[in-house]
Every structure is written in C-alpha cells, then in structure tokens.
Amino acid sequence: MLPIRTLLQTALLVGAGILPSSAVADPNPSSSTTTTTTTKTTTARQSTSQTTKIILRLPNAHPYLPNPHLLPASTLATLSAPGLSFAAPLSADNAFVFPAVNASASYLAEVHCQTHAFVPLRLDVEVVAAAAAGKKAGGAGEGGEAAGGGKAAPTVRVRAWETIRGNDWGNKGEGVPAVREGEGAWALEARVLGGKWYFMERSTFSVLSVFKNPIILLSLISMALFFGMPKLVENMDPELRAEWEERQKENPMNAIMGAASGQGANPMGSFDMAAFLAGSKPRTEESSGNGNGNGKAKGEVKKKR
Amino acid sequence: MHTPSTVLRTVLPSLLLLPLLPSPAAAVFRDEVGHIDYHHRLLGLPQRETTFFHRPRRDDRASLLYTLTDAAVVGAVNPGTGEVVWRQPLTAFSSSGNASAAGAGDGAGGFLRAAEGEGWVVSAYGDAVHAWDAISGRSRFQSALGGTGGRVVDLEVMEMTESGEARKDVLALFEEAAAAAGSTVLRRLSAADGSVVWEFREVTRDVPLQVSTNLDKVFLVSLRGTPGAYSLKVGILDPVTGKKVDEVVLGGKGEDLAGKEDVVLVGANSAAPIVGWTDAAKKTLWVNVLGSKTRHPFPLADDTVSVEIHAPHLVQSRPHFLVHTRTATGHRGQVFHIDLKTHTVTQAYGLPHLAGPGAFSTSSDGANVYFTRITEDEVILLSSQSHGVLARWPLKAKGDAALHGVSEVLRKPGAEDSYAVRAAAVTDADDWVLIRNGETAWTRPEGLSGAVAAAFAEIPEDEDLARSLEHEAHGNPWEAYLHRVRRHLNDLRYLPAWLESIPARFMSSVLGADVAPAAAGGKLVRDSFGFRKLAILATRRGMVYGLDVGNKGGILWRTRAFKMPRGLRWDVKGIQVHDGTARATLLGAHNDFVVLRVDTGEILEAKGPSPQATTQATALVNTASGTRLIRIGRGGKIGELPADQAPRQTVVTRGPDGELRGVVFVADGATARETTSWTFSPPAGYRIVHVATRSAHEAVASIGRVLGDRTVLYKYLNPNTLVAAAVNDATRTLAVYLLDTVSGQILASARHPGVDPSKAIECALSENWFACTFFGRYPLRDDPAQSLQGYQIVVSDLYESDVPNDRGPLGDPASSRSAGYSAVGPVDDPTGRVPLPAVVSQAYILSAPLAALQTTQTRQGIASRQLLAYLPETRGLAAIPRVVLDPRRPVGRDPTPAEVEEGLIRYHPALEIDPRSVVSHEWDVLGVDKIETVPAVVESTCLVLAYGSVDVFGTRVTPSFLFDILGKGFNKASLVTTVAALGVGVVLLAPMVRRKQINMRWKAPL
Known part of the structure; x- marks a missing residue:
C-alpha cells in the first residue's frame, strides 16, 4: 500500500511524459541538449511506474439510454483506488478518456450522471511481462485483452468486471471486455442500469x-x-x-x-x-x-x- | 467463479430498482420545484482575458458568451437570456497535485481561447489543456504536461493557413517547476485529438510569459535576467516544425522590467501581434511588434494606475489596438495603428479622460475593428479608424461601474451607419451585466459565487406596535384609552388596502402560495410558518449578500464590506446574528470585522483586514454579557478578555501542532485569563483532519428510544462532546475519537484501517449519534479473506447503557443523589462502572462520495433527522434519512416483529443514494462547500442553505413529511368543491327525506 502513495506524484508526471513518445508519430527534436534529457527521464520514470490510457465508452443504443448524445455535459466518470483518483468529463463521442492512469492498482470505476445510473466496475490495471500477457490472452477469455506484442518491456494490462457494492472486492461480477486500442490505450464499455427518477408522484384527485x-x-x-x-x-x-x-x-x-x-x-x-x-x-x-x-x-x- | 457472480448480477439491478429506502421521506414533488427551493446557477466572476463572444457554428450568426471565471469554471451563457448553456469545473479535471499550484479557484487565472469559425473552445488550467465542444460543453480532447508542479503559462489558437491543413491547432506554453529543471515547454496540439504535433523544449532560467502567432511565425515571449532587472526575449519558431528560427532580446539598461506584472499581456493573434510593457513607475509604455527589433516608447500620464491593451484577435482584422489607462479618478484610451510593412506603431487618436473606472472592449467584424467604451453613464461605439463616435447610447439603468467587458458589434444591414452593440461587463459590485444598446438585458449575480460563510437571520419585527402598547400600559387609563382609540382610527387608513388584498390572499391561499411575495409594499414581513428568513452570505471577494430565503432566494441587498486586493481572499471565520437588534457581526481571519444591519445591509461598523492572518477560528460562547462571538488567534491563543466577555464554558481550540486544547477562563479582577484545562494530542503519526461539533441550536425531543417491547434505551445526550477524526498517512489508518469537551476525556474511539487520507474524510455529530465518511479499502474483520473498497459511512449511536430500561452508571442513585453528573468530578469507585456511553456502530458502502455533512434541525427535535450531504460527483444535495443509517439494523436476518415496530429494517451493506432522496433533484448544483440548516417555526420543516465556491442552493426539507401544515398536495380547490357539492346534495335530498319521513309516520302504526 505504502509505495503507491509515494509513487502518486511521480506517476502523474509520467502520464504526460509518455505522451509525446506514444502519440507523436515523428517527434521533432527541438534542440539536441534537451531531447536527450527528456528521453532519459522518461525511461527512468517508466521503470518505476507505468500509466495507460483508458477509454470508457457509453453504449450506443441501450434500451434505457437510446441516445447517449442527450446526456448532460456534467456527466463524468471517476476511477478511485486508495491514494489515487482520476476524473474524466464526457466527450463529444460519448466516451470518458483517462489519459494517464497509474498501473498496479485496482480501481473502482463509476459513471456519475444526473439522468442515468450506471453499473460500478472494478478495473484492474496491472503491469505484466509482455510474454505473460501474450500467453494469458489466449487462455483468459474474461478480460478479453489482446496480445501485448513482441516487446520485451513490461506492458500494462487492463481487466474489468462488474462489482457489487457491499460485497467482497474479490467477488467479481460479470467480466467487461477491455480491448486494446493502439499503443497503450484500452477501451471498455460502461453499462447502463437505468434512468433516475427524482420526483415523488403526488396522488392526484379526479x-x-x-x-x-x-x-x-x-x-x-x-x-x-x-x-x-x-x-x-x-x-x-x-x-x-x-x-x-x-x-x-x-x-x-x-x-x-x-x-x-x-x-x-x-x-x-x-x-x-x-x-x-x-x-x-x-x-x-x-x-x-x-x-x-x-x-x-x-x-x-x-x-x- | 461465474455462479456467484451471476447470482449477484441478478441481485444488483433489483437493488437499485427496488426502493432501498423504506420511505423516501426526502422526496421532492415536481410541483414544489422552484417553490420551496431556489438555485443560483453561477459560473464565478468572469475574468477579463478569458471572456469573449464566439459563434459556435460557422454558418450561424448566433453567438454565445464564453468565459473562464475566477472560480475556475468554463461556461457558455446565452447572451439573449443570460441562461447558462453549459459549464465545466476545471478543478475537477486538473490533477490534484498541480491544481493547488495554480491557486485552485482563488483568483483562478487560467486561459480560454476559441478559434474563429470552429465549434470548440479550449481552456487551460493547472497543467491540463481541455478542449470543449462549444455547443454541448462536452470534452473534445484533453492534454496534460505532467511533471511536478508544471503549469500552463499561455494558450493560443493558431489561425493556420498551412497548406493541406484546415484545422486550427492549439499552442500551449508550459512552465515546469524548478525541481524539474525549470524548463519551458511549448507544444502544438492537434485540434483533432489533442495529440502533440511538435514540442519545443528549452532549459533556461527564463520565465516564459506568452505565446503569439501571426500568419507564418510563432512567437515565444519570455523574461530573461534576474527579478527586478529583466529583459524581454522573443523566440521566433517555425509553426510547421516547431524549430527555433530566430531570437530577439529587447530592453536593456535603464528601461528594465521589474517583473511579470509590468508586462501588459496581449493574448492577441492578430496580423501583427505585439507585446507591451511599462516601467515600474508607470511612466512609459513600451510597445514592440513581435518579430521586429524596435521598441516604441509612449509616455503615460503621471497619475496612471494601470494599463491594459485591447487588440483584436483575428488575423484578418486591421492591426489596431487600444491602450486603456486607468488613473485614480478616471480612465482614458489611446488608439494606435501598426504599419504591417515597417512594423512601426503610431498613435492614431486619443479618447478623452472620463471619470469612473470605465471599460473598453474590442470587437471585430471582418477587417473592421470596433472599440466599445462603457462609462458611468453611456456606451460609446468607436471605430479603430478614426475618432468619430459611431453611436452612443445613454445607460438606462445607472448603477455600478463597469470594470471590464466584452462586446459584440452588429452593423445593421441596409441602413448606413446603424449599429447594435451588446456588451457583457463585470461591475464593481461583482455582477455580470449584459447591456444591449444601453439597456440592461440581464444581470447575473456572479458575485454570489465564492461564498465563504453564511448564516440565517430572522426578519426584524416591526417594533412600533410593541412600543405603543408599552406606552399605553404605562400611561393613565384615560390617556391610554384615547391613545388606543386614536391608534385604531389611524389603523382604519389601512382598511381599504386590507379589504382590497382579501381576494388576492384568498386566491393565493386556495392556489397554495404560502409565502406572500415581497412585492407587498416592499416590506419584509415574517411569515407565520417561519419559512421567510434572511440568509447573510459573505464571499471571498469582500461582498456581503442578503438573500430572501422565502422569496426564491432573491438578493435583497448587497454591500461591499471590503475591496479585496487581487489574490487575497476575505476569509470570514464566523458570523453572529443578533436577532433582537437586527445586526450581524462578521469576523474575518485578518483581524477584520464588519457589523451590518441584516435587513438593509447597511454597514454600521467595520475594520479592514490586516496583512497577516491572525485568526484561526471563532467560537460562539456564553458570557456574562450574553452570547458572543470570540476570536481565536493563531495557535489557539485567545488572550485576555474582560471578565464580562469571558466565556463561561470550555472553548476548544487547535494548538500550534494541530492538537486540541480545552481552554477555560479564570476571572482575575476585571479581566479573565485563559488556562488550558486539557490537551488532546492524537497518537504519533496521526494528524487531525476533521473536527465535528454540534450545531448551536439542537433540540432533542426524547431522551430515550422506545423499543418494540416498550422498553427504553436511554440516549447518551451529552452536549459537551465533539468528534475528531485523525488520520495516519503512513499506515493509512483513520482514528475517530469522541471527546468530552469539559474534561477532554475520550468517550469512545474507533480505528479504521485502509483509509485513503488523500480523499475527503468528514464527520457529523448530532443528538446521540455521529457519522464519518471516507474512502477505504480493508479486509473484513470477521473474514480477512474478504475485503471492501469504496466510499463508506460509519454511523455510531451512543446510549447510556446497552441494556434497555437501564441508565447505566449515570443512573446510579449515588451519583444522581448529588448535584448531578460532572465530567470533571472524581470517580468514586474506580473499579465500578465508569460513565462511558455504550456505542453501537455500523458501516455502509456508499454509491457516491459525500461531502459537507450536516444534519437537519427542527424546532423541537420531534421530527426525525436526516443527514444532509453534498454529492460532489453527481452535483446534488442528498438527504439521507436517519432510519437508513441506523446502526441497530439487524444484520444477516430479517427484523423481528418487535424490531419492525421500532422501525428497523434489515441491514444491507450497500447504501444506494436513492435519487428521490436528492433534494436538489434534477438541478446541477456545483461547488458546494458548506451546508447551513436552521429550524422553521413549524416543527416539520428545516431550512437548508448550501453554498461554496460556485453555486448557492436553498430548500426546505421535511424529514418526517409535512405533518403540521397543509402543503401544496392539499387540494384546497377540491375541498371547496366537495363541500359545495355536498351542500347541493343536502339541499336536493332534504325534501325527499322529509317526504319519506312523513310517509313513514303515516305508515308507522301498522
């Protein structure tokens, strides 16, 4: 437990530290002296803690949520684990994007919305050796993760399940398939539970x-x-x-x-x-x-x- | 693996769909919305640099008003109605560690830009850059620098004309903290997905200031040198590759820049971006067209206080700009033109010096640039070309002076030289007003945001009647009689008005409007139910507001207590309301105070804040001279007080190391000295994160809890208790202590392992129970193989004894025979039963985090209680019934009939916040920090006011339903019709019955 807390701050920088290397197709070294320092720090940080991008999508046409485009802009998703918390706003294409989520933690993923209720998820972000990830991908159908690729560096794997509040954290519900999308990004779908009713019906006289x-x-x-x-x-x-x-x-x-x-x-x-x-x-x-x-x-x- | 999970999966939906709450006592009826509650949906005070009109659709002329406010909220406002279209709090999405570096909401800063013709706006706050859809307010992309203490210094949208690229990319300038080599990072972010197109990184000691672009270059402006003697460095970059092409250093000996604040920033993106700066004495303004090496000095008037530059933001606009100089008495403007070929700057014309602060704003329409000037009494429209006034409108509603604004100029087609201007201006009374051609279209009370303290006050009663009655009582009978007759004759004047008001009152009573609108003569009158009160709200900007709670929370008055310097907040530590004299005293942290009238806001007495914070907190205490609000200094020191002002009870303060101290005052002649009576230090490694105390008014109707078998569990009702929550960051343990504030003794304590100290930990204490909420993950005590994770609430009940009909040691005849129980008295029998409460606790997993815990209060305490809490994620105010939180709910079995009679329901570890218990229902209540409650006159109702960094929300809650008055649900119209129908029926049936009775008489002797 303790290391996670101390890692928090370093981890936060790594999130963006990784960004240029992963997102830029052709990173343009601006000046020779600085680029070297950048790469050095990035690798140094990667060894201590890894982050990944997680995209939580809303279902496109759910019986309870026929049009997710009508959800209010205040809808947000949170990932919380001891010592860590992330929040992401709802994007225009009905997804929540967490750009840099720390690995080696088991998160409670929740979607907070004014009009609809969503199933709480358990989201495990783990660091696995690339070989192990590839091997496991064939066997474990539940996580639905794709093969990590042939890299020697440890990769991040994301697995998700429904979780039941008030139950054992290890008591996982139905698996939610998390799909690898591009380099270092994982996507999964949120599950709608139903609409919310705020008002009490008044007995009408007729x-x-x-x-x-x-x-x-x-x-x-x-x-x-x-x-x-x-x-x-x-x-x-x-x-x-x-x-x-x-x-x-x-x-x-x-x-x-x-x-x-x-x-x-x-x-x-x-x-x-x-x-x-x-x-x-x-x-x-x-x-x-x-x-x-x-x-x-x-x-x-x-x-x- | 699958079997249990599928079973639980089937259980789960039913959990949510089944109403978990036995009775949704907090539910709101739809027809009560806006009647019992009110909501000021705010954004914060718009900042000058981050407010603009923008067309969200390229081919639509309609524009919205976008702003990033000092409460760090990005929002869009419909300029026609003043309604908020969408808003997003940036603090929620900025990584926590870095948000504080940017000053989290206090004079927030941040950046907001929009690209002409694009359907998005981009904001930067802390270390994160966010692009938002301009119409829906949803996120388009986000990007963060990362790194320790990195933050965005400037943000600009590239008006790209690069071949093959139609998108307008975003330039973000970051400054990394010194710890991370103090480098300057400039990134070009793709407007499509926020990915980094290129990055320019420079490790220097320079202070990055600003980034600007023109058609073919990117300029990076930074300060070089040492504080006090800077020169300006302009780096010129290639927009396609991000490589440095050239570098220009401006300024040198003699005209050194003292610091950042002397640079008059121009977030301009025009054809010729400029940088302007002044010398420290504000004698000269230097202007440089970026990319050139020449500086153009312009002398400033002697009494210049501040300088602002207003320039158009569009590439196609003419390169003109306006320099706005403020003097102590007024303001003036000078318009300059830039020659694009020679890069020379010349003054085109000057505008006269006018009194008042005044506001200038720029608006461009194609190549035309317009300047709008809002003065104290008119709005003037000027063209950048010449000094001729295009149009002027006198201000219809003269009031507060405009400080800064934005404007949109519309040239009416057809008619020559016919213009329409709408300008949104921030006034010195913290309002945001839209002036359309001189008329005020709407006013948004944005000053209500950033509230730091609030209190309820009664409406002052009319004392005339009381005085005249007293006069009659003391005079001789004949004179008193004459006086009375005269008074009654005098009262006859009001008879016609009263008779006139009868139909209206009758209608409003039938239609269910229970509070008379304030329009009735503009006089504040209390209502018989106690729903109409005043709420005194103090904001961090130094304003005090009086809200009429009974009348939709409308602003009754507002007063500026202090003009707060930039970056300093008015930290009000306590408010005391004297209902007898209709005065409120506000004590601030900087040794400042204000005394004002609660009904008019008139300031009676005030002392401005001193530079140092002197006050830790305030306490409302009983003294020989009545109830007083005393100031507790830093380190918990109170100092000597006059004997008649010394508190009679123990005052609990926080010591310099965060420990709790109980302080009593010992009279010493005319003064009283403070003496530490006890000290409570949490165990080593622990720090106290929250202290919960009882509210000043707390009525408890019943001293016991009647069980199903008519036995009684006696409540442990000790008014001198508080709850302290201490957390150990290393072991992640939360310790909760219930302390006796008289003796400092620990009455009860609990330890919770696996608690996250970085998330909010809060407690609330009321009656004989307290609740603490936190985020935790820990193995279960009875089965270590299982663990729990989530937001939780632990509720503890305190009883005198865990045996019914037994008062425990407190009921011992030995102790009751003496003068009563004393917490500091000696324990006669150390081996005997020590008077400690019996504690019953239960934990619940919450479906959402809770903040700002508060309990409802009713006049007599007969109505059941609710725990009020703000839901920071779903942005609502929840009222959780006490029945649901009951720690005595039977675990693992159904309740026995006796327990059902007591009102207990089966324990379930998950506590879903039922939407029907959300008293703010569908409203989006943002940024609540505190909740205040006050009882109404009727027992059933409690008034609630929630306020904080952004919104103000108020409502009435009825924890045990509205049992003592007829609410809106009572259909008076149907009652009247039923009675009428019955009357008609009686009239119709009466002859029939009479005939029948007569017939029976005649037939009876058979």
Missing part, C-alpha cells in the same frame, strides 16, 4: 378515481336499488307483482331482510319467544312484503358488507 373506489360503487348500487326498486315494482304487471311478492315471502333470506326492514336491525327482533314456547305458529308479517321496505333492507345489508 372524479373518475372516486368512482373507481369499490365502497363508492357499492353505495351507488345500493342507492340505485333504493330509488329504483320501488319504481320497478310499481311499474310491474299486477300479476307479476303478486307472483314476485309471493316469491319474496318464500325466500328464506327475505325473512331476515324483512325483519331488518322493520323495527330494528336484529333479525331476531320479530321472534316471538312466548309464542314459540307456547308452540303456536309465528305470525306472518305483512309489512315484509312491502316493496319499499324490502328495497331499503337490501340496501342496508349491502352497505354493511
């Missing part, structure tokens, strides 16, 4: 929602019965009506309801104990046949449900 309420529906039905039934009964044929009334009396439920329509809600209210004990037949209640009362009773029972 007349329709009131009528969707089952209690309101029940009371409406009972209200319809309350007002409608007497009208129906009145409009009936006298014969039909008589028949209907007859049937009402036979209906065992009706006795209860009829009782309820009477004086009290207690179905036993009309039970004549003395008559029962005396063995006489219970008195038929005429008022129970009354359509008006009947309807009311039905309504009341329905309401009680």
Whole structure:
C-alpha cells in the first residue's frame, strides 16, 4: 500500500511524459541538449511506474439510454483506488478518456450522471511481462485483452468486471471486455442500469378515481336499488307483482331482510319467544312484503358488507 | 467463479430498482420545484482575458458568451437570456497535485481561447489543456504536461493557413517547476485529438510569459535576467516544425522590467501581434511588434494606475489596438495603428479622460475593428479608424461601474451607419451585466459565487406596535384609552388596502402560495410558518449578500464590506446574528470585522483586514454579557478578555501542532485569563483532519428510544462532546475519537484501517449519534479473506447503557443523589462502572462520495433527522434519512416483529443514494462547500442553505413529511368543491327525506 502513495506524484508526471513518445508519430527534436534529457527521464520514470490510457465508452443504443448524445455535459466518470483518483468529463463521442492512469492498482470505476445510473466496475490495471500477457490472452477469455506484442518491456494490462457494492472486492461480477486500442490505450464499455427518477408522484384527485373506489360503487348500487326498486315494482304487471311478492315471502333470506326492514336491525327482533314456547305458529308479517321496505333492507345489508 | 457472480448480477439491478429506502421521506414533488427551493446557477466572476463572444457554428450568426471565471469554471451563457448553456469545473479535471499550484479557484487565472469559425473552445488550467465542444460543453480532447508542479503559462489558437491543413491547432506554453529543471515547454496540439504535433523544449532560467502567432511565425515571449532587472526575449519558431528560427532580446539598461506584472499581456493573434510593457513607475509604455527589433516608447500620464491593451484577435482584422489607462479618478484610451510593412506603431487618436473606472472592449467584424467604451453613464461605439463616435447610447439603468467587458458589434444591414452593440461587463459590485444598446438585458449575480460563510437571520419585527402598547400600559387609563382609540382610527387608513388584498390572499391561499411575495409594499414581513428568513452570505471577494430565503432566494441587498486586493481572499471565520437588534457581526481571519444591519445591509461598523492572518477560528460562547462571538488567534491563543466577555464554558481550540486544547477562563479582577484545562494530542503519526461539533441550536425531543417491547434505551445526550477524526498517512489508518469537551476525556474511539487520507474524510455529530465518511479499502474483520473498497459511512449511536430500561452508571442513585453528573468530578469507585456511553456502530458502502455533512434541525427535535450531504460527483444535495443509517439494523436476518415496530429494517451493506432522496433533484448544483440548516417555526420543516465556491442552493426539507401544515398536495380547490357539492346534495335530498319521513309516520302504526 505504502509505495503507491509515494509513487502518486511521480506517476502523474509520467502520464504526460509518455505522451509525446506514444502519440507523436515523428517527434521533432527541438534542440539536441534537451531531447536527450527528456528521453532519459522518461525511461527512468517508466521503470518505476507505468500509466495507460483508458477509454470508457457509453453504449450506443441501450434500451434505457437510446441516445447517449442527450446526456448532460456534467456527466463524468471517476476511477478511485486508495491514494489515487482520476476524473474524466464526457466527450463529444460519448466516451470518458483517462489519459494517464497509474498501473498496479485496482480501481473502482463509476459513471456519475444526473439522468442515468450506471453499473460500478472494478478495473484492474496491472503491469505484466509482455510474454505473460501474450500467453494469458489466449487462455483468459474474461478480460478479453489482446496480445501485448513482441516487446520485451513490461506492458500494462487492463481487466474489468462488474462489482457489487457491499460485497467482497474479490467477488467479481460479470467480466467487461477491455480491448486494446493502439499503443497503450484500452477501451471498455460502461453499462447502463437505468434512468433516475427524482420526483415523488403526488396522488392526484379526479372524479373518475372516486368512482373507481369499490365502497363508492357499492353505495351507488345500493342507492340505485333504493330509488329504483320501488319504481320497478310499481311499474310491474299486477300479476307479476303478486307472483314476485309471493316469491319474496318464500325466500328464506327475505325473512331476515324483512325483519331488518322493520323495527330494528336484529333479525331476531320479530321472534316471538312466548309464542314459540307456547308452540303456536309465528305470525306472518305483512309489512315484509312491502316493496319499499324490502328495497331499503337490501340496501342496508349491502352497505354493511 | 461465474455462479456467484451471476447470482449477484441478478441481485444488483433489483437493488437499485427496488426502493432501498423504506420511505423516501426526502422526496421532492415536481410541483414544489422552484417553490420551496431556489438555485443560483453561477459560473464565478468572469475574468477579463478569458471572456469573449464566439459563434459556435460557422454558418450561424448566433453567438454565445464564453468565459473562464475566477472560480475556475468554463461556461457558455446565452447572451439573449443570460441562461447558462453549459459549464465545466476545471478543478475537477486538473490533477490534484498541480491544481493547488495554480491557486485552485482563488483568483483562478487560467486561459480560454476559441478559434474563429470552429465549434470548440479550449481552456487551460493547472497543467491540463481541455478542449470543449462549444455547443454541448462536452470534452473534445484533453492534454496534460505532467511533471511536478508544471503549469500552463499561455494558450493560443493558431489561425493556420498551412497548406493541406484546415484545422486550427492549439499552442500551449508550459512552465515546469524548478525541481524539474525549470524548463519551458511549448507544444502544438492537434485540434483533432489533442495529440502533440511538435514540442519545443528549452532549459533556461527564463520565465516564459506568452505565446503569439501571426500568419507564418510563432512567437515565444519570455523574461530573461534576474527579478527586478529583466529583459524581454522573443523566440521566433517555425509553426510547421516547431524549430527555433530566430531570437530577439529587447530592453536593456535603464528601461528594465521589474517583473511579470509590468508586462501588459496581449493574448492577441492578430496580423501583427505585439507585446507591451511599462516601467515600474508607470511612466512609459513600451510597445514592440513581435518579430521586429524596435521598441516604441509612449509616455503615460503621471497619475496612471494601470494599463491594459485591447487588440483584436483575428488575423484578418486591421492591426489596431487600444491602450486603456486607468488613473485614480478616471480612465482614458489611446488608439494606435501598426504599419504591417515597417512594423512601426503610431498613435492614431486619443479618447478623452472620463471619470469612473470605465471599460473598453474590442470587437471585430471582418477587417473592421470596433472599440466599445462603457462609462458611468453611456456606451460609446468607436471605430479603430478614426475618432468619430459611431453611436452612443445613454445607460438606462445607472448603477455600478463597469470594470471590464466584452462586446459584440452588429452593423445593421441596409441602413448606413446603424449599429447594435451588446456588451457583457463585470461591475464593481461583482455582477455580470449584459447591456444591449444601453439597456440592461440581464444581470447575473456572479458575485454570489465564492461564498465563504453564511448564516440565517430572522426578519426584524416591526417594533412600533410593541412600543405603543408599552406606552399605553404605562400611561393613565384615560390617556391610554384615547391613545388606543386614536391608534385604531389611524389603523382604519389601512382598511381599504386590507379589504382590497382579501381576494388576492384568498386566491393565493386556495392556489397554495404560502409565502406572500415581497412585492407587498416592499416590506419584509415574517411569515407565520417561519419559512421567510434572511440568509447573510459573505464571499471571498469582500461582498456581503442578503438573500430572501422565502422569496426564491432573491438578493435583497448587497454591500461591499471590503475591496479585496487581487489574490487575497476575505476569509470570514464566523458570523453572529443578533436577532433582537437586527445586526450581524462578521469576523474575518485578518483581524477584520464588519457589523451590518441584516435587513438593509447597511454597514454600521467595520475594520479592514490586516496583512497577516491572525485568526484561526471563532467560537460562539456564553458570557456574562450574553452570547458572543470570540476570536481565536493563531495557535489557539485567545488572550485576555474582560471578565464580562469571558466565556463561561470550555472553548476548544487547535494548538500550534494541530492538537486540541480545552481552554477555560479564570476571572482575575476585571479581566479573565485563559488556562488550558486539557490537551488532546492524537497518537504519533496521526494528524487531525476533521473536527465535528454540534450545531448551536439542537433540540432533542426524547431522551430515550422506545423499543418494540416498550422498553427504553436511554440516549447518551451529552452536549459537551465533539468528534475528531485523525488520520495516519503512513499506515493509512483513520482514528475517530469522541471527546468530552469539559474534561477532554475520550468517550469512545474507533480505528479504521485502509483509509485513503488523500480523499475527503468528514464527520457529523448530532443528538446521540455521529457519522464519518471516507474512502477505504480493508479486509473484513470477521473474514480477512474478504475485503471492501469504496466510499463508506460509519454511523455510531451512543446510549447510556446497552441494556434497555437501564441508565447505566449515570443512573446510579449515588451519583444522581448529588448535584448531578460532572465530567470533571472524581470517580468514586474506580473499579465500578465508569460513565462511558455504550456505542453501537455500523458501516455502509456508499454509491457516491459525500461531502459537507450536516444534519437537519427542527424546532423541537420531534421530527426525525436526516443527514444532509453534498454529492460532489453527481452535483446534488442528498438527504439521507436517519432510519437508513441506523446502526441497530439487524444484520444477516430479517427484523423481528418487535424490531419492525421500532422501525428497523434489515441491514444491507450497500447504501444506494436513492435519487428521490436528492433534494436538489434534477438541478446541477456545483461547488458546494458548506451546508447551513436552521429550524422553521413549524416543527416539520428545516431550512437548508448550501453554498461554496460556485453555486448557492436553498430548500426546505421535511424529514418526517409535512405533518403540521397543509402543503401544496392539499387540494384546497377540491375541498371547496366537495363541500359545495355536498351542500347541493343536502339541499336536493332534504325534501325527499322529509317526504319519506312523513310517509313513514303515516305508515308507522301498522
């Protein structure tokens, strides 16, 4: 752990120190004295710590992110490891470019965006001997790294996995293929998790929602019965009506309801104990046949449900 | 390997999609946006050299206003509306070690250039060069020098006419620190991808100053010699290869340059780039056309204070420039012409001396060069050709004087000699104004950025009524009665106005506008809910602002406390607000202070800053003469105080070596001397990085926590505590101490290994809990094979005892029988139970780093608490409910019914910041350093103000929802309609019911 901290500052310069040698096709030595010193320092630094360029791309057409060009310019990606941190802004071609990332560290790579959430990644930047890198490239499919080439100098390899917050750091998730792009640059793709919703929905009031309420529906039905039934009964044929009334009396439920329509809600209210004990037949209640009362009773029972 | 990971992968999305927070108590409703919160989206104060109009599209006439401000923010502003189109903070992308070398945000410097006809702008800050898309604000390329302490000295865009190359490359001049051989590096960066086309490196002792180009040469201007006696060296380079072609040394004995600041830099890219410099006494201005060997001296007026040169930046513009000289009383301008063939400079005409600072700006349209002059009362447009005034507009809104500006001149087609000018100027009140043909189109309060301290103040109450009531109480009854009648008759004057306001008040109450707008007579009135307060904000530029919190955070007043010299910041250490007298006292670090009225900003008393910083911090203490803000000197020394001003409690200061000292004052006659009562030094190798204290107002409603089985865990509520976080850089260990500030005793401590000391470590303390956040990577204690990495927060609860219904040693009858508990009292039984709190801790891995921790405060402390924090990466303000951070959440099992009743949810190590807990919602709040909270009158609500290097944001949070007032969600209109509908229903049904009742009566005797 300790060396990384001390290397931090030297590493930072190396990042740019490497730049001219890697990016310039034809570096133009300006003056002879200075060029020699430059090359000397660059090689000296390379032996202590190496850096690499990492490009984190956004997926082009993801179901959750159909057009990454619409992401706000404030979107940024960070790489953090103990003692190290890098930040890169979103570029015009939907990528985050870290020009010089220190090797020999395991980074937590995160994309911070106002509108979308991204999967946190574990990004291992390792220094490997060129031969080992080439050999491993064939075997390990997960990292998806390309062969390092035939150089004798140690090269940098980048491997990435999804990581799960709150889990063991060694517990790697699905691998994210990192592809070598040109000299000393690695590219990988960020994964979109979904959009972000900042606002709470306010329950809106509408007349329709009131009528969707089952209690309101029940009371409406009972209200319809309350007002409608007497009208129906009145409009009936006298014969039909008589028949209907007859049937009402036979209906065992009706006795209860009829009782309820009477004086009290207690179905036993009309039970004549003395008559029962005396063995006489219970008195038929005429008022129970009354359509008006009947309807009311039905309504009341329905309401009680 | 794959099996566990795939399982976890399936778990992961559900983690985010499932609302992890049991109740998103902090969520904001969309209709409350802009009603309960406000946001000043700022850039910082634009700098003269790095502000310009630029057309982002070649074939579109529309231009945007680009700036790199003193807060190191690059941004584009729509000149029509004054809205920010995009902005990028450069400090975030400049490598940390080198940003400090460039002065990180304090009078930032930096460079910003644009190429004519190109859709990008390029900035340089610290050691990094960034190109940004001019419309979207996204990065085009970046490039850094690297190296220890290297930084960009100048940046220029090459207006290339090289055959076969259409792109306009960027020239970046770097200076490496002396440690790295002190070399000068000039790079030509490809405009396509930022790669280095060529590099010119020179190891000399010269001070690189500036790079300029004309059509066929690159000029590298540097200072040669020793400080105080420099001469100017101009290196001429070939733009294609970067090889040095020639070198010219200018200046010699007698007219030596004293230093960098005497060179009047010209970032000019014109056909004939020039360099101008003055002698130390500002008697003569020397001008050299780069590439030539002749210097042209021009005498300056005797009272010249400063000199600026304004020149066009385009190759096709005429080689004319304007010299702007400021004198103590005013300013004047002189226009010079350069002969391209002979490289001679001649004065074309002079402009009269006018009072006030004034601002000149250049604008070019093809070959024409225009100069716009903004004076105290008018805007004057001049052509570089002759001294005739092309147009002049009187300034409609006279106010603050313009210090510097940029302008865009439009020659109206058709009409001859008809011009339109819009000029964006920075005023001496730190505003950025756009003046369109003399009229102020918009004003951006950029001075609000760079806030260093803030405090809430109550709106002063009208004291007239109180006074007259008092008068009535003390007079004889008859006179009092007459006075009262007179007062009431007098009050009748307001009756028509009051009656008139009823419909408006009724409508606003139905529509849900709970705070009356300030337009009501322009008078500040408190509202009954306590939402309307004043926020006093002091900025590092020496301005004090009064914001009306209840009225969208609008600026009520602004006052310049001090005119800060360049490079010096007003470091306000503390603000005390006396609500009774409506005064605020601001104490600065340089032995300065300001006393002002909170409602008008009128300065009552002030003392300017001294050159040396004398104050470490301030403390609000209770003294015999009331609450006072005392100054703590460097090294933690307070010195003697008058006895009536001496604090009654222990004051904790930082000693010279960073240790904590508890200081008490011992009265000695009329004065009181400070005595160290205790000292807390962290272990060897540790340094204290953060100290968290309680806020001044902290109400706690309940002394215990009722568990599911109706037993009580008593909270350890000791007001005299603080949390100190100390870190060891070598072993990367964080130690967190809870200290008793009376005795200095360590009440609790915790050690966290594998903590990154280079990332922010912060703590917050409230009620009976504290939280610390840091970045760490360490193996787990219960399974060393596993390790964790990420931003974390550790929350600790303090209880008097870990057994319910037990107060521990504090509840012992022996100690309670005496006068009570004393932290400095002797422990009777050393083997017995020592009154230390029982600590329950839990760590969470955060989905984003947190900064500027603060807890919400409510009036009685009944509402639950939230931890407020700034999210520096997503640029938002999060309010994390305390329930989520509860250390008592059951680990590895579901909560029992009793625990559910207590409100505990199952522990999960990852704490995703739910977007619905982001109180700044979709707003992009940049650069928050501190958060202030204050309770409102209603218990449910806490007012929040977040401020810092860039933005100002304020809102109201309701940690336990809005339970005591009707919010916007309460639909008053539907309530009124429901009541009306019911009334109609009753009226309609009443006859029916009556008829029915009568019918029943008639049928009843059956």
